[in-house]
Amino acid sequence: MTIAAPVTGTIDTHCPYCALQCGMRLTGKTVEPREFPTNRGGLCQKGWTSAALLDSPGRLTEPLVRVDGELRPATWDRALDLVANRVIEIQATHGRDAVAVFGGGGLTNEKSYLLGKFARVALGTSRIDYNGRFCMSSAAAAGTRAFGMDRGLPFPVSDLRGADAVLLVGGNPAETMPPFVQHLRDAELIVVDPRRSATAELAALHLQPAPGTDLALALGILHAVVADGHLRHDYVAERTTGFDEVWRIAATWWPERVERVTGVAAADQRSVAALLAGATNAYVLTARGTEQHARGADMVGAWINLALALGLPGRPGSGFGCLTGQGNGQGGREHGQKADQLPGYRRLDDPAARAHVAAVWGVDPDSLPRPGVSAYELLDENPRGLLVFGSNIAVSAPHANRVARALSDADLLVVADVVMSETAAMADVVLPVAQWAEEDGTLTNLEGRLLLRRAAVRPPAGVRTDLEVLHGLAARLGQPAERFPVDAEEVFDELRRASAGGLADYSGVTYARLRDGEALHWPVPSTDHPGTPRAFLDRFAHPDGKARFAPVDHSGPDEPPDEEFPLQATTGRVLQHYQSGAQTRLVPELVAAVPEAYVEVHPDTAARAGLGHGDLAHVVSRRGTVRARVRCVPTIRVDLVFLPFHFPGDGRANLLTNPALDPTSRMPEFKVCAVRLEAA
Structure with a gap:
């Protein structure tokens, strides 16, 4: 493998993980914190070790195509030709919506924007959503x-x-x-x-x-x-x-x-x-x-x-x-990855929004698909073709056994990623893409502030950016090449025009202003506008300027405990790992700290199941079974068990979780499901 090579001496950038987007300084592959309002010179263990992935042995550096059941190296032309030809065949036989796109809340604003455009213009599919549906x-x-x-x-x-x-x-x-x-x-x-x-x-x-x-x-x-x-x-x-x-x-x-x-x-x-x-x-x-x-x-x-x-x-x-949790969880949901949205936080079913964005894209508004379905529903439909960018749904989606079957049943599964995630390992085509320190791009942190993350090293030979991947596929699907730029700043300038006048108006943000260090919180409706660090001081965003109380009442979880499943399970994160763990599980220091799945249990609850601290247990729900090491924690409720969701295989916490969906947000019920505890 050709490892990443330095571009310049030192680059001021931001951490690749959560939405706090801590300021850091990268010299080659050495990380140090820097003073920034969100982290004030601090970093967590993940931030300190973030550069370890730049030359990790687990890095993907060449396209892979499945032949006779095995993933084998291929040229970029062969891989992209194969994807495009299979997409054309599937859509010709089963319709446009037979091919779906699944994005990620860690993608830059430029990638999120171009991915939404790619789905609706190049593929003509309504089936696009992203893992932020599971988050915010x-x-x-x-x-x-x-x-x-x-x-x-x-x-x-x-x-x-x-x-x-x-x-x-x-x-x-x-x-x-x-x-x-x-x-x-x-x-x-x-x-x-x-x-x-x-x-x-x-x-x-x-x-x-x-x-x-x-x-x-x-x-x-x-x-x-x-x-x-x-x-x-x-x-x-x-x-x-x-x-x-x-x-x-x-x-x-x-x-x-x-x-x-x-x-x-x-x-x-x-x-x-x-x-x-x-x-x-x-x-x-x-x-x-x-x-x-x-x-x-x-x-x-x-x-x-x-x-x-x-x-x-x-x-x-x-x-x-x-x-907000994911690195670009805020920006990622503003510019077109969600099933019902267009750039600028516009609604896809709004005729004026469709007309505005279609004019920027140079297409007929009537050619844009209608709103699609949410992330879990998209997967539950068993799409014939699925293109995944920046998400590891085999681990992160609820009812993981059901999702794994859907991935296996697809006629075409394409995954663009940095590492061989559990989802990539199931793919027909794997496309190696650049990561945080290897490309320019903007993100929007948890406070609505636009950040410019700059390239500090060159990607390994054989690796392309997601923008280059979308450009190559769109051209093969008959789109004008110039409609899908590969330069991040050029894409952002188009995003600015598409977002203009929307709730999330980025039209006044430029790379030049971000390079100069301006603190720009959206909306920023003009290039002389200072941004909006504090929204709602004068009025709320409803037409009358007033906030709305919501008449809501308690009804309890979708799946309460019963005699067969007397406990409740909840899931979450630990300090050393991030999201599905696909990246952090490749960092030796982080794996050494938390190497395997575990379940937190009250000592009395463990004892009733015949278990003690350090024993292997099975946590069983109506959907699956997780194998995990017992940690007896006297401060946890006796009716509750907790599992981190970062681990693969039979340690996947989402083998248990309930895909019951919120009627408004279509969020699955990750945080509570009925389970029982058994000795493994």
């Missing part, structure tokens, strides 16, 4: 419903340093984005999590609700806010609508009733209400733990209701926000 879709749906716009944090991360109180629901940033925690050090921290996580250990107050009961807890705290005289009547009257309907529901959820459902003491619910109401500057933050449910959009909506009742969103020094 419930928060996005709830934010759009309440505020008229979805920007995870509508304020800079650094604003949190002035908070007196922060309520963090379903997040564990001490492990998932450690440098973030420094912004919470001066606040009275309240954590809602059924586990005693590393973040909960830092909290002044830790609430441990039964899994799937977050919505009831939010209603109980809201009830206490009103009953104890903390409601911000002036704010509610002037800046919101719909409170009376919400109160009719919350009035029936007095804290003592909520205690019986959630297990959280009524006194603690009232304490949270008083702490938030008494703070000069307070924030409510949500994350995956309260979002990845079959009622996830309503759960987030309930926490937004609480924040609105306290008068927090859009108030200087206070607010509501959702912590």
Whole structure:
């Protein structure tokens, strides 16, 4: 393998992992942190070791084509010709939608944009979605419903340093984005999590609700806010609508009733209400733990209701926000990867949006497909052809056995990736693509700030960028070559035009402004506009400028425990690994720290199953069985087990998870399913 070669001496760039997008400095293949508002000179263990993948032996460096059941090296021309010819054959026989595209929340804005354009113009398919559907879709749906716009944090991360109180629901940033925690050090921290996580250990107050009961807890705290005289009547009257309907529901959820459902003491619910109401500057933050449910959009909506009742969103020094997970989770959902969206956060079913984007693309608006289906539904349809970019769905999708069968049954599976992920290993064609330090591109971090990640090394010989792959395939499918540029800045300039006038308006952002270090938070509607670091200060994005309360009620998880499956399982991340683990499991230091799948269990629960600390166990649900090492944790609930989702094979936590979908966001219920524990 020809390893990556340096381009320049030193490049200021950003970490390839989470949406905090910590600032770092790369010299050759040596990483050091740098001062940046999100990380303030800090890095986590993943960031420190991120350059190890640049010359990893696990790196893909040549196209592979399956011949007689085995993946064998091929030229780029042969691989791309094969893909294009098979796509043409499948669509000629089964229709345009028989070929689907699955993207990723780690792709740059340029890749996300061009991938959406490729699907709708070159393939003419409505079947495109991405793994962000499994990450932020419930928060996005709830934010759009309440505020008229979805920007995870509508304020800079650094604003949190002035908070007196922060309520963090379903997040564990001490492990998932450690440098973030420094912004919470001066606040009275309240954590809602059924586990005693590393973040909960830092909290002044830790609430441990039964899994799937977050919505009831939010209603109980809201009830206490009103009953104890903390409601911000002036704010509610002037800046919101719909409170009376919400109160009719919350009035029936007095804290003592909520205690019986959630297990959280009524006194603690009232304490949270008083702490938030008494703070000069307070924030409510949500994350995956309260979002990845079959009622996830309503759960987030309930926490937004609480924040609105306290008068927090859009108030200087206070607010509501959702912590985006993937590196470009925010930008990745703004520019066309989602089944129902066009660039600029436009809706695909809006005639004006279709006309605007079609004009930028030089196509007839009527030629654009209608909205497609969500990520899990796309996979559940068993597409005849599937092109996967930047996602490892064999590990990350719910009901993983079902998804693996769909991948195996496809007539054509194409995977473009950096490493041989579990999904790539199943493919008919594998395309090796460049990674973070080998190409220019922009990302949008969790606070809506545009970042320019610059190339520091050249990719290995034989590797192409995703933009080059899309260009090559589009040309073979009959598209004009110039319609799919390969230069990242040229693609971004087109993205700017396509996003102009949309909610996520990037039209005033240029590479030159980003190179100069300007802090540009979208929307940025003109090149002389300073950006919008704090949204909603004057008005919300609905036509009347007011936020919407959402009338939501508790109903519990889709799959409650029963006699056969008496426990509940939840999933999450650990500090050393990221997402499906395809990359971090190739970094020796990270693998040494957490080498295998494990299950956290209360010692009493383990003992009832005849298990002890260090034993191998089977965790069994209605969909599959996971083999994992037991970790006895006395602080976890006795009715709960926890599994990290980074591991392959029979350690895949998503063999268990329930694909029940939120009716609004189409988010699967990753965070709770009924299981039993057995000795392996």
